Amino acid sequence: MSNLLPLFQTALELGLISSLTVLALFLSYSMLNVCDLSTDGCFTLGAVVGATVALAGHPWLSIPAAMLAGVLSGFVTAFLQTKMGVDSLLAGIIVNTALYSINIAIMSGSSLVNINKSETVFTKMQAWLAGIGLDKFNKLVVALIAVGLVALFLYLFLKTKIGLAIRATGNNPDMVRSSSINPVMTTIVGLCVANAFTGLSGCLLAQSQKSVNIDIGSGMVTIALASLLIGRTFIRSRRMGFKIAGTILGAFIFRLVYTVALRFHMPAYMLKLVSSIIVIIAISGPYIKSKFPMIARRFKRAGAKKQTAGEGK
Amino acid sequence: MLKITDISKTFNPGTVNEKTALSHLSLTVNDGDFISIIGANGAGKSTLFNAIAGSFFTDEGSIELDGEDITLMPEHIRAKAIGRLFQDPLRGTAPDMSIEENLALAAGHGGWLSRISRKEKQMLREKVALLNMGLEDRMDSPVGLLSGGQRQALTLMMATINPPKLLLLDEHTAALDPATSAKVLELTEKIVAENRLTCLVITHNMQSALSQGNRTLMMDGGNIIYDIAGDDRENLCVEDLLKMFKDRSGKALDNDRMLLTKDE
Known part of the structure; x- marks a missing residue:
């Protein structure tokens, strides 16, 4: 038991940190109906910017800096798909590719940055919590605060007029236009906000593991989608607060299952295969289910044919 | 109030699919007009609405609304002054969001x-109550759960909640069952009369094209072939209308729905 608890704590910390990306996809994928494939690159961008600013001696500043970098990346993705005639999936892929170069450039040409010796938001928090003897929980506290603030912001934001307009854009853009709202604007705002969360998520992960490499965000979009879809199966409420809570829960469950699987000697490199399979099952499951009556009929008919053929002999 | 001057629109120009949907069409709509538009399939009725609402820009010509040139104004800005309903009741509402x-x-x-204030909630509730469909007690339910007729009535309320200068109705009751259709039509007339809206209606019902409103337009080949109002219109019956069409266009009206629709 004593060595299970830290395991659970690690899963919770990592789950919370990655849940910020899942919340970003909740906004872009579930609400705005845009599959933002720049997520991987944007996550890395947040990590790289966060690490670089922390390394320069400004751990607190690293957070707004990473979020701002995310906003910029989201703006470019949104601009390409709304104003430049680039298909929305392609816009994400293009930005993702471009970010690879940009991220390495920010790390001054290196693909790895170590921030072992530099102050981070986590070491700052550790110093504060040491006073009350809770310094072991520094990562958890930072992650909880970040997720709490982002979730609260998202909850309030989606109830504002701009939030409603963003939801309507993903639902029925015709209706948005006839309500005298420009869906281009809502798409841009939505993707900027979502990518700010993704940037923050990357920033926190980089600082919690005290290093960042260029691959830190690879596969993030699939992992986050898997978490999002897991959360959706656990909490099916229509109420916004529950949906957001479900999203965070999904991220945590994903991490927990992954951590347990590691304990049972699943090699770590299997993570991405597993998350891909989860996404496939979650998306194609309902589709296959809807096709099932037809498949069943076909089998029945084939069976009946065989039977009549047999009788004919 | 609406002045359309010599507008044309050709789709897919220079290809085998080239189609002239509007050809040098001009139309002046007066304040308070209620105009019914009829015509065969492909006559350009919906295209005319698309041009007025700004779903595309016309190739030439100009459109003026209340003295303002809106020829090159984007659709969402025109929407402030122009309300529009489609035949498909699903088009005007966001299904996953609540009525409110x-x-x-x-x-x-x-x-x-x-955010939506309490005062606004009250106002919206009162508006929905005017529809007389019991929807005011379901303000929080998603619109996707409503029937087609309820959604169309709601869309009508949404299009007129800030009374537009111009209301475009594109066969907005055609996809509804007869009883619901009659109800939505009644609501439309009530709202149009109360707000004294200027209104263009595409219809496939020849009878209501003559009885409803004060003007009847007949379209063919991307242009208006008849514009009938006043006494001429009073004395016209459906047979006359069909004959007029045949005389002018050299063919019978081939709108199958039109032929199948009985006089109500």
Whole structure:
């Protein structure tokens, strides 16, 4: 038991940190109906910017800096798909590719940055919590605060007029236009906000593991989608607060299952295969289910044919 | 109030699919007009509405609304002055959002960062109660759960919650069952009369094209072939209308729905 608890704590910390990306996809994928494939690159961008600013001696500043970098990346993705005639999936892929170069450039040409010796938001928090003897929980506290603030912001934001307009854009853009709202604007705002969360998520992960490499965000979009879809199966409420809570829960469950699987000697490199399979099952499951009556009929008919053929002999 | 001058629109120009949907069409709509538009399939009725609402820009010509040139104004800005309903009742509402949220977006009160206030909730509820469909007790349910007729009635309320200068109705009751259709039509007339809206209606019902409103337009080949009002219109019956069409266009009206629709 004593060595299970830290395991659970690690899963919770990592789950919370990655849940910020899942919340970003909740906004872009579930609400705005845009599959933002720049997520991987944007996550890395947040990590790289966060690490670089922390390394320069400004751990607190690293957070707004990473979020701002995310906003910029989201703006470019949104601009390409709304104003430049680039298909929305392609816009994400293009930005993702471009970010690879940009991220390495920010790390001054290196693909790895170590921030072992530099102050981070986590070491700052550790110093504060040491006073009350809770310094072991520094990562958890930072992650909880970040997720709490982002979730609260998202909850309030989606109830504002701009939030409603963003939801309507993903639902029925015709209706948005006839309500005298420009869906281009809502798409841009939505993707900027979502990518700010993704940037923050990357920033926190980089600082919690005290290093960042260029691959830190690879596969993030699939992992986050898997978490999002897991959360959706656990909490099916229509109420916004529950949906957001479900999203965070999904991220945590994903991490927990992954951590347990590691304990049972699943090699770590299997993570991405597993998350891909989860996404496939979650998306194609309902589709296959809807096709099932037809498949069943076909089998029945084939069976009946065989039977009549047999009788004919 | 609406002045359309010599507009044309050709789709897919220079290809085998080239289609002239509007050809040098001009039309002046007066304040308070209620105009019924009839015509065969492909006559350009919906294309005319698309041009007025700004779904595309015309190739040439100009459109003026209340003295303002809107020829090159984007669709969402025109939407402030132009309300529109389609035949498909699913087109005007966001299904995953509640009745209240749909209406609040259409009403557009308050700033971008404001939430739906209690006062606004009350106002929206009263508006929905006017529809007389019991929807005011379901303000929080998603619109996707409503029937086609309820959704169309709601869309009508959304289009007129800020009374537009011009209301475009594109066979907005054609997809509804007869009873619901009659109800939505009745609501439309009530709202149009109360707000004294200027209104263009595409219909496939020849009888209502003559009885409803004060003017009847007949379209063919991307242009208006008849514009009938006043006494001429009073004395006209459906047979005359069919004959007029044949005389002018050299063919019978081939709108199958039109032929199948009995006089009500």
